[in-house]
Amino acid sequence: MSGTNPSDAASGPRPGVPQAGVKGVGEDPREQDRDVAEAPGKIWFRDLDEAVIEADRCIQCASCVAACPSDSIGIDEDEGRPTLVKMCTGCSRCWDFCPRSGLRYERHLELTRAERGLEEPVTYAARATGDTAEAGQDGGVVTALLAALIEGGELDGAVVARECDDDPLRGEAFLATSREDLLEAGGSIYNQTMGLGQIETLLADAAIGTDDPDLALVGTPCMIQGATALDRYDHAPADPIALTVALMCTRSFEHSRLVSRLESFGVDPDAVDTLDISDGRLRAVDGNGESLLESAVDAFDAAGLRGCDECADLVGGAADISVGNVGSEDGYTTAIVRTETGEAAWNRAVAGGLETTAIDRPAALERVAEWNRRRAESILPREYDPDDSIGISYEHHRAAYDGTDREPEPLNPARVHQYEEWC
Ligand SMILES: Cc1cc2nc3c(=O)[nH]c(=O)nc-3n(C[C@H](O)[C@H](O)[C@H](O)COP(=O)(O)OP(=O)(O)OC[C@H]3O[C@@H](n4cnc5c(N)ncnc54)[C@H](O)[C@@H]3O)c2cc1C
Ligand code: SF4
Ligand code: SF4
Numbered sequence: 378m379s380g381t382n383p384s385d386a387a388s389g390p391r392p393g394v395p396q397a398g399v400k401g402v403g404e405d406p407r408e409q410d411r412d413v414a415e416a417p418g419k420i421w422f423r424d425l426d427e428a429v430i431e432a433d434r435c436i437q438c439a440s441c442v443a444a445c446p447s448d449s450i451g452i453d454e455d456e457g458r459p460t461l462v463k464m465c466t467g468c469s470r471c472w473d474f475c476p477r478s479g480l481r482y483e484r485h486l487e488l489t490r491a492e493r494g495l496e497e498p499v500t501y502a503a504r505a506t507g508d509t510a511e512a513g514q515d516g517g518v519v520t521a522l523l524a525a526l527i528e529g530g531e532l533d534g535a536v537v538a539r540e541c542d543d544d545p546l547r548g549e550a551f552l553a554t555s556r557e558d559l560l561e562a563g564g565s566i567y568n569q570t571m572g573l574g575q576i577e578t579l580l581a582d583a584a585i586g587t588d589d590p591d592l593a594l595v596g597t598p599c600m601i602q603g604a605t606a607l608d609r610y611d612h613a614p615a616d617p618i619a620l621t622v623a624l625m626c627t628r629s630f631e632h633s634r635l636v637s638r639l640e641s642f643g644v645d646p647d648a649v650d651t652l653d654i655s656d657g658r659l660r661a662v663d664g665n666g667e668s669l670l671e672s673a674v675d676a677f678d679a680a681g682l683r684g685c686d687e688c689a690d691l692v693g694g695a696a697d698i699s700v701g702n703v704g705s706e707d708g709y710t711t712a713i714v715r716t717e718t719g720e721a722a723w724n725r726a727v728a729g730g731l732e733t734t735a736i737d738r739p740a741a742l743e744r745v746a747e748w749n750r751r752r753a754e755s756i757l758p759r760e761y762d763p764d765d766s767i768g769i770s771y772e773h774h775r776a777a778y779d780g781t782d783r784e785p786e787p788l789n790p791a792r793v794h795q796y797e798e799w800c
Contacts, residue, residue: 382473382768383485383767419467419468420469420471422445422449423465423788424472425472428478428778431785431786433683434783435458435682435684436476436569436597436682436685438573439569439603440471440475440574441472442459442571443573443615444471444614445471447464448463449463449464449465452571457631457632460792461796473768476603477684479770480603481766481767481769483762483763485605485606485609486602486694486763489605489694489695493715493717493718494716495716495719495720498713499713499714499720500739501711501712501713501733501734502709502710502711502712502733502734502736503709503712503733504709505518506730509521509524509556511563512559513710515710516709518700518710519595519710520560520562521726521729522723522731523537523553523593523622524556525725525726525730527555527556532593532619533554533585533586533590533591534552534585534592534593535552536551536573536576537550537552537559537595538550538566538595539566545647546568546639547632547636548567548570548632550571550572550579552583552585554585565653565654567635567652568630568632568635569600570596572594573594573596573603576618580592589617591619591620592619592620593619594618594621595624596623596624597624597629597693598626598688598690598691598693599690601623601695601696602690605621620697620718620719622696622699623692623693625693625700625701625703625711626688626690626691627688627749628681628682630680630681630682631680634679634680638676638680639661644670648663648669649662650662650663655703657673657675658671658673658674659673686752686753687756687783689749689750689752690749691745692713692742694715696719697719698714700712703741704736704738705736706737709737758777759777
């Protein structure tokens with residue numbers, strides 16, 4: 378693709394619809410000259426911060442971190458959120474690629490399907506065998522798939538998640554380059570890891586032995602939205618990503634709030650070996666397989682990311698392959714193979730021993746996806762419209778969100794000094 382920012386290059390801008398990233402004007406001048414460095418009416422990271430992070434709508438997908446061409450956005454390690462780490466140039470890319478502000482993610486999903494999707498995506502129930510099955514959350518399919526691709530030389534590594542050594546149940550981004558790494562990283566981590574924003578650092582630390590690596594990126598659907606949008610508009614951070622795997626998702630959690638909530642039920646987070654959320658239940662199990670807690674997941678609502686309420690992408694529609702447990706028996710993973718890249722990877726894993734069969738309850742998957750879409754439509758202050766322009770301008774966002782409980786919040790005074798220093 379030739380564009381630099383989301384502007385709906387594939388379908389063309391719609392008359393009268395504000396374009397992305399321009400404050401104070403109705404049309405994006407970069408439609409005429411996309412290389413203008415200093416467009417009038419800049420969007421600064423501060424604008425994104427107030428509209429998304431301070432407004433408690435950030436879903437920690439790290440798209441803004443990856444999109445920033447001057448590496449001005451880093452990750453606050455305590456909060457796991459984006460933060461300004463050096464001067465912001467006001468280029469607006471963080472706004473343009475953020476699925477909670479400038480990127481109309483439902484349009485991006487439509488475009489991705491049209492550009493890359495198989496005519497008929499195929500849905501399976503599948504399970505791994507042996508060590509990968511044991512390491513996995515459901516059928517161990519992701520672990521087995523990635524192991525087959527790395528061992529077969531098709532991938533140099535995979536950006537996945539593993540539990541931090543010193544912080545129980547907290548996941549961090551991890552670049553797995555071997556079966557052993559993948560076995561260590563198997564299972565679900567119920568917080569965001571911002572892996573998309575760390576690919577360069579992970580590669581630098583891993584000494585992977587090639588300047589042009591092919592990696593898989595595993596993550597929640599919103600992270601895959603950001604990665605694939607960056608790929609469409611030809612941004613370098615997406616270059617190493619050769620395969621995307623989305624973990625189906627209706628909600629992710631704030632690690633500290635999740636842990637506090639478990640403690641309020643008398644569960645010691647250090648004692649939890651496996652946490653599982655499926656069928657509307659949260660289960661915590663210790664290292665001996667003894668149940669520590671089983672509860673309705675609704676009891677953990679307050680620990681969830683509030684921005685997840687605006688998400689209709691349960692199935693990770695931008696990914697090459699999506700995986701979850703909805704619709705399959707225990708011990709199986711539901712997998713949707715959506716692109717030719719996904720199909721080639723899937724066939725490799727099947728040749729490597731992955732067992733596949735038909736999904737047991739396709740209607741259950743459809744029901745949850747429909748529920749998820751309706752939730753988003755009812756909560757999004759803006760219109761949910763897969764046919765509208767991919768870019769949402771700052772003005773358009775403000776017009777929809779101001780006066781709602783999701784309106785931009787003034788910057789936290791504790792952080793104002795960062796902006797005074799750098800902007
Ligand atoms: C926050 C979250 C919410 C989910 N919600 C649902 C849901 O509502 N419905 C549903 O059907 N499925 C949901 N899933 C997916 C499900 O829990 C399993 O991940 C999926 O079924 C794959 O199982 P598996 O055994 O094939 O994967 P595994 O073989 O266990 O491999 C999973 C891979 O994903 C990586 N990973 C785990 N957590 C993360 C993370 N947070 N960020 C990046 N990489 C990660 C692991 O490191 C591992 O490599 C959710 C997952 C997450 C992380
Ligand atoms: S939602 Fe994603 S892109 Fe938007 S501010 Fe948060 S991390 Fe950045
Ligand atoms: S529910 Fe949507 S926004 Fe929230 S973590 Fe999952 S994919 Fe991201």
